[in-house]
Amino acid sequence: MEIRHYWSMAVAAVGFRLVLVLFGGDLHLASRPEVSTPLTSLRRLAEGYWLKQVSMSPYSGSMYHGSPLLLSVLGPLTSKRSGGHHSHIYCSLVFVAVDFIAAMLIRSTGRTLQMARNRSLKSLDLTKSVNNSVNVSAGDTASLIYLWNPWTIITCVGSCTSPIENLMVVIMLHGACSRLAPLAAFGYVMATHLSLYPAILILPVALLLGYGPDTPPTKVFLQKGLSANKIDMSDNGKGTSQKGFGQFSWKPILHFILWVFIWSCYVLSLNSIILNKVGGLQEMFEKTYGFILTVKDLSPNIGVLWYFFAEVFDFFRSFFLIVFNMNIIFMVLPLAIRLKHRPCFLAFVYTAIVAMLKSYPSAGDSALYLGLLGLFANELAEMQFTFFLFFGYIGVSLLSPVMHNLWIWRVSLSLYLYLYLYLSLSLSTHTCCVLLLT
Amino acid sequence: VQGNQRRYSTRRRNCGRVTLLHHVSGSAAATATAPWIPASGSLRHVAAGSTVPPRDLYGTTDTYRLFPTRRRRRRPRHLCSAPPPAVSSGQLLIPRAAPAARMAFARWVPGPSRPVLFFLLKTLPLLVLLTFSSAAPPAASSPAAVHNNNWAVLVCTSRFWFNYRHMANTLSLYRTVKRLGIPDERIILMLADDMACNPRNNYPAQVFNNENHQLNLYGDNVEVDYRGYEVTVENFLRVLTGRHESAVPRSKRLLSDEGSHILLYMTGHGGDEFLKFQDNEELQSHDLADAVKQMKEKHRFKELLIMVDTCQAATLFSQLQSPGVLAIGSSMKGENSYSHHLDSDIGVSVVDRFTFHTLAFFEKLNMYSNASLNSLFNSYDPSMLLSTAYYRMDLYKRALNEVPVTNFFGSVMKTIHTDSAYTGFLAAHNAETPLPIGNDIVDDVMLQNEASARRSNIEETKEAQLRSHGWTEALLEQLEGKNSDVVVMYGLGTMGILLAISTWLSM
Numbered sequence: 001m002e003i004r005h006y007w008s009m010a011v012a013a014v015g016f017r018l019v020l021v022l023f024g025g026d027l028h029l030a031s032r033p034e035v036s037t038p039l040t041s042l043r044r045l046a047e048g049y050w051l052k053q054v055s056m057s058p059y060s061g062s063m064y065h066g067s068p069l070l071l072s073v074l075g076p077l078t079s080k081r082s083g084g085h086h087s088h089i090y091c092s093l094v095f096v097a098v099d100f101i102a103a104m105l106i107r108s109t110g111r112t113l114q115m116a117r118n119r120s121l122k123s124l125d126l127t128k129s130v131n132n133s134v135n136v137s138a139g140d141t142a143s144l145i146y147l148w149n150p151w152t153i154i155t156c157v158g159s160c161t162s163p164i165e166n167l168m169v170v171i172m173l174h175g176a177c178s179r180l181a182p183l184a185a186f187g188y189v190m191a192t193h194l195s196l197y198p199a200i201l202i203l204p205v206a207l208l209l210g211y212g213p214d215t216p217p218t219k220v221f222l223q224k225g226l227s228a229n230k231i232d233m234s235d236n237g238k239g240t241s242q243k244g245f246g247q248f249s250w251k252p253i254l255h256f257i258l259w260v261f262i263w264s265c266y267v268l269s270l271n272s273i274i275l276n277k278v279g280g281l282q283e284m285f286e287k288t289y290g291f292i293l294t295v296k297d298l299s300p301n302i303g304v305l306w307y308f309f310a311e312v313f314d315f316f317r318s319f320f321l322i323v324f325n326m327n328i329i330f331m332v333l334p335l336a337i338r339l340k341h342r343p344c345f346l347a348f349v350y351t352a353i354v355a356m357l358k359s360y361p362s363a364g365d366s367a368l369y370l371g372l373l374g375l376f377a378n379e380l381a382e383m384q385f386t387f388f389l390f391f392g393y394i395g396v397s398l399l400s401p402v403m404h405n406l407w408i409w410r411v412s413l414s415l416y417l418y419l420y421l422y423l424s425l426s427l428s429t430h431t432c433c434v435l436l437l438t
Numbered sequence: 439v440q441g442n443q444r445r446y447s448t449r450r451r452n453c454g455r456v457t458l459l460h461h462v463s464g465s466a467a468a469t470a471t472a473p474w475i476p477a478s479g480s481l482r483h484v485a486a487g488s489t490v491p492p493r494d495l496y497g498t499t500d501t502y503r504l505f506p507t508r509r510r511r512r513r514p515r516h517l518c519s520a521p522p523p524a525v526s527s528g529q530l531l532i533p534r535a536a537p538a539a540r541m542a543f544a545r546w547v548p549g550p551s552r553p554v555l556f557f558l559l560k561t562l563p564l565l566v567l568l569t570f571s572s573a574a575p576p577a578a579s580s581p582a583a584v585h586n587n588n589w590a591v592l593v594c595t596s597r598f599w600f601n602y603r604h605m606a607n608t609l610s611l612y613r614t615v616k617r618l619g620i621p622d623e624r625i626i627l628m629l630a631d632d633m634a635c636n637p638r639n640n641y642p643a644q645v646f647n648n649e650n651h652q653l654n655l656y657g658d659n660v661e662v663d664y665r666g667y668e669v670t671v672e673n674f675l676r677v678l679t680g681r682h683e684s685a686v687p688r689s690k691r692l693l694s695d696e697g698s699h700i701l702l703y704m705t706g707h708g709g710d711e712f713l714k715f716q717d718n719e720e721l722q723s724h725d726l727a728d729a730v731k732q733m734k735e736k737h738r739f740k741e742l743l744i745m746v747d748t749c750q751a752a753t754l755f756s757q758l759q760s761p762g763v764l765a766i767g768s769s770m771k772g773e774n775s776y777s778h779h780l781d782s783d784i785g786v787s788v789v790d791r792f793t794f795h796t797l798a799f800f801e802k803l804n805m806y807s808n809a810s811l812n813s814l815f816n817s818y819d820p821s822m823l824l825s826t827a828y829y830r831m832d833l834y835k836r837a838l839n840e841v842p843v844t845n846f847f848g849s850v851m852k853t854i855h856t857d858s859a860y861t862g863f864l865a866a867h868n869a870e871t872p873l874p875i876g877n878d879i880v881d882d883v884m885l886q887n888e889a890s891a892r893r894s895n896i897e898e899t900k901e902a903q904l905r906s907h908g909w910t911e912a913l914l915e916q917l918e919g920k921n922s923d924v925v926v927m928y929g930l931g932t933m934g935i936l937l938a939i940s941t942w943l944s945m
Contacts, residue, residue, distance in 0.1 A: 273926060
């Protein structure tokens with residue numbers, strides 16, 4: 001079922017962003033901690049670019065912690081001034097375009113997923129139930145959710161580089177769902193290069209390339225296969241696809257690994273050219289990945305564990321860092337085991353966990369996983385407690401800037417603690433209830 | 439400061455003394471007794487028996503003092519550190535060396551009759567100066583310095599309660615100038631400052647310029663630089679020319695440079711070619727002209743606007759000859775300037791007409807207005823002022839309708855945004871190996887490959903390998919030579935193309 005007026009709504013979302021970019025100079029979204037983090041802030045990128053222009057290392061002064069490629073692409077745009085508009089307007093226009101491309105890619109991913117789902121359900125002779133249950137076009141819904149999500153709009157307008165990271169993750173998922181190994185490898189390498197955490201998405205990508213897009217559990221297919229083998233051989237017409245259902249093919253994986261190798265060599269060589277005289281790759285790794293993992297900057301962000309970082313004793317700090325990073329790593333394997341037949345959903349769950357538990361979360365991560373949430377609208381249609389979760393989430397999101405204001409400007413109690421506890425709790429309950437479905 | 443205190447005590451004793459005016463009708467005798475007086479012939483008649491003011495150290499007539507000669511102060515020598523101004527336009531300024539030379543000459547040469555002797559003495563320093571001026575390089579006017587700061591010198595030359603309006607005039611201008619953007623650091627305010635706390639003031643610590651008492655000009659944001667007995671002709675001319683004693687703080691100095699626009703506003707009692715300072719001294723028009731000329735030679739202003747609100751104000755700037763000066767006075771020769779209205783509460787007139795109408799013009803403006811000087815000057819209506827506001831623009835080269843009033847009365851700069859703000863820090867580019875060299879290397883390689891093709895296979899392959907190594911080295915050198923940004927851009931473009939091709943191929 002197509003969504004009516006899809007294109008008009010998509011274009012309206014882009015137009016809304018353009019209006020905000022061109023005329024919303026007073027919003028000052030870039031100064032909010034929800035939007036700009038030490039990793040994604042565009043002002044820091046401009047500073048890093050200037051440092052590079054005077055042939056110092058762009059990482060000096062601990063201002064910029066991103067990729068040198070972003071410096072080369074976005075740097076010149078940050079220093080162009082256009083009369084009358086606020087600064088970074090060209091970058092914001094770039095981000096609007098990037099968001100649109102990401103939405104289109106989400107749409108095509110959704111289409112692929114839906115086709116795969118229809119195919120698998122048809123092979124299970126469940127077409128009747130397919131027609132009965134909710135059958136919205138997942139791609140359209142997801143892309144519209146992505147475009148109209150307030151978090152995405154705020155990220156896009158708010159001068160931070162999260163839209164590019166989100167685009168890379170979406171490219172990766174799209175490539176993996178369509179089984180295009182070079183595209184998936186490119187997305188993976190760029191996403192990992194820009195921010196470290198998409199590295200864990202290699203598991204769902206590998207599963208996607210091996211198994212194909214989301215499928216019901218293999219047990220169902222095995223049963224069906226047994227019964228089909230008993231009944232008739234007409235399924236052999238779909239034999240190739242049936243083979244693809246339950247079996248893991250290694251060829252795409254090998255392609256993928258090859259292309260990952262090629263792309264990573266390319267990206268690393270480009271980075272070493274950029275950082276040729278100013279510190280080289282080692283400094284880059286130290287200052288980007290090292291910064292992400294060791295959490296040096298303690299300005300407030302909407303992370304779950306920020307408060308603990310502020311309060312931990314220095315003596316225990318390395319232990320705490322280990323715990324903090326293990327928090328994510330420990331979640332990877334069990335979820336992979338549980339959700340191995342639904343790699344796309346697994347990817348979504350990983351992005352949600354990363355958005356919650358990464359060292360410098362921002363609105364951009366929430367934008368990503370909420371957009372990907374729309375891809376599974378069909379499966380999630382039967383979720384319970386949607387009302388409660390949905391409005392709880394909205395309430396907490398609205399409370400967050402209020403509490404920030406109270407905490408920082410009016411120096412009331414440290415309500416920030418309570419704030420993000422709420423936020424994290426809501427995120428976690430959301431995820432848990434989503435998992436309940438599987 | 440000590441000198442001023444002594445002056446104060448002297449003034450007490452000398453209060454009410456007749457002001458001293460000099461007039462030389464070209465007689466050699468007068469010039470003989472006062473060789474430092476410029477022989478321009480515009481001086482007044484000397485009252486017989488009056489004392490001659492002592493010479494100043496730099497040989498310029500910048501002050502007339504009333505002290506008897508026994509009170510002549512010794513000024514420290516270091517005040518002479520400023521170079522004497524060069525002679526120009528026919529006005530003679532006799533340098534300090536003259537008296538010594540004169541005395542030496544007098545001692546050395548006995549004999550010739552006195553008038554001839556003195557005539558020779560007059561011409562000798564003249565000749566010396568002329569040679570100096572011709573020998574010295576012509577005063578190079580600095581090539582169009584950019585206007586980058588505004589100063590205001592606001593002088594109220596009156597004291598006593600019945601001159602309330604002059605202080606109100608000056609404070610009103612002060613407020614306007616501050617409102618339009620000039621900060622206290624660039625305002626020199628000279629006031630007698632005896633109105634606000636005068637026992638006759640019904641409104642203590644308040645000064646009004648209107649009988650509606652809406653505006654208190656003497657709020658808590660008034661910084662007076664020269665107050666009370668420090669408002670003297672000497673200090674005024676020192677401020678203008680910048681020749682202070684070393685102990686004078688910076689807030690009392692006019693620290694302008696060749697990019698400054700200066701507003702000079704003077705109000706008080708004046709007359710034909712003079713302005714009365716504190717009922718005690720006078721500033722004459724040629725003193726002012728001389729000070730302005732010194733300022734111009736020392737590049738202390740780019741443009742100067744002199745605004746005078748006294749009786750017969752236009753005569754005060756009749757001697758000006760420096761370029762870049764614009765002057766407006768509230769009345770012409772033979773006319774009086776009148777006060778605007780009497781405040782019955784305070785008991786005296788609170789503002790003068792000229793200043794009142796000036797303020798009426800400015801109260802409509804804010805910092806962002808671009809009203810021109812032309813509109814300001816045209817706003818003075820002789821029937822309202824009861825005098826003719828005369829302005830002199832022959833020394834000012836720009837058209838008045840192009841000059842915004844904020845060039846003098848405010849502090850609004852034209853800023854130019856540049857993208858390349860940090861060009862001073864750009865690292866030295868690596869020696870760029872131009873492309874032809876690379877092409878030469880490639881050509882070389884080609885030639886040598888061709889040459890090696892004639893040899894045996896093993897040698898050929900070996901040499902080809904060596905050559906290719908050399909080629910990669912050359913490529914790396916080229917990479918270093920070129921701007922790495924360009925290389926990165928190409929790399930990113932290639933990445934995109936490769937991605938598109940590979941995706942298309944694997945579909």
